[in-house]
Amino acid sequence: MLCLGIESSCDETGLALVRDGKLIAEKLASQVDVHALFGGVVPEIASREHLRALPVLMRELLREQNLTTDDIDVVSVARGPGLQGCLLMGLSFAKGLVLSTRARLAGVNHLWAHLTAAGLEQELQYPSLGLLVSGGHTHIYLIEGPLEFTLLGRTLDDAAGEAFDKTAKSLNLPYPGGKLVDDLGRQGVVNKKLFPVPYVNNDNLDFSFSGLKTAVATYVNQHSHLRLDVMGQPDDRDEDPAIAQERKNMLASFNYTVGRTLEVKVKRALERNRGVKSLIVAGGVAANSVVRSVMAGVADKFSIPLVLPPMHLCTDNGAMIAYAGYLMAEAGCWHDLDLDAIPRGRVVPCDWICDA
Ligand code: KG4
Ligand code: ZN
DSSP states (O other): OEEEEEEOSSSEEEEEEEETTEEEEEEEEEOHHHHHTTTSOOHHHHHHHHHHHHHHHHHHHHHHTTOOGGGOSEEEEEEESBOHHHHHHHHHHHHHHHHHSSOEEEEEEHHHHHHHGGGGTSOOOSSEEEEEEOSSOEEEEEEEETTEEEEEEEBSSSOHHHHHHHHHHHTTOOSSOHHHHHHHHTTSOOOTTSSOOTTOSSSSSOBOOHHHHHHHHHHHHHTGGGSOSSSSOOOGGGSOHHHHHHHHHHHHHHHHHHHHHHHHHHHHHHHHOTTOOOEEEESGGGGOHHHHHHHHHHHHHTTOOEEOOOHHHHSSOHHHHHHHHHHHHHTTEEBOTTOOOOBTTSOOOOOOEEOO
């Protein structure tokens, strides 16, 4: 079974081919540089970039594999959550392909696709606990099968990735700031008390990062020498080494605080779901070095394996969408042409059609 995956939910256009559950080829066109000029994703520009990139990537992908659209059995597309206009670009492209070939359509949940992406490299076990930490979401799921996800906890305000990006922005570091905050923080010394660990003194599995955002903003306002005059990467050669180190220390403390928050809630979720066979951590923030090492410790404590997608499958990509579509098709499930896009903030419905 040859499955084409189409990702266009935000600012990455991703296409990939998965044959019988194995990734055979992928293409990614990142718009990060375009949006960095504006300090965040501009939805209108993102949609137009997807429209421009999709046919080009598609031609390259098929040509390099000596394939044609007629070889595709399943067209899998991220149908949400995401930016509505961006999702519609992917959906229209997918529907056009389905109409002109004999392929079936699979509309996949972008968040679930992040969590099952590791299945491209290793067999996933069920039930598992899933932590999805991305730019738009911080969700904990109980995953009982490829199409059986129960939401146990979610962020009430900002997502973990947003907290990283806003911390970067407060220091005038370029967008998206997560990777740089991670890299600089790794060179710093943690002060565990610098920022309060947000929203853990309760009994639930939800997150709230807005208090941490305020704490960071207040700290930067009180230590304004840490903010770069011009947006960009700090350059050790023309900065006071003491200031550069102070910024690194602050970011190390920030990384610690996010890691600790995730640790408390994931441990709590595992205590309440003792039967799970693995801990899956996915989404852009799963690339964070502190998050990775904290989650390794948690999995170890509960004597279960930690499943982390390789770095290139952590951030948005077409391969995870192709694989999620493959899982859907394997279960005999698909969508018709009524498939609609689901914007961020709305629950993605389980409205697929299943062969008996
Ligand atoms: O999953 P993703 O690629 O896109 C969404 O679906 O949101 O996640 C993007 C987010 C951004 O907020 C980015 O700053 C963050 O992931 N990110 C990181 C790291 N790499 C990417 N955050 C912390 N540490 C990293 N190494
Ligand atoms: Zn994503």
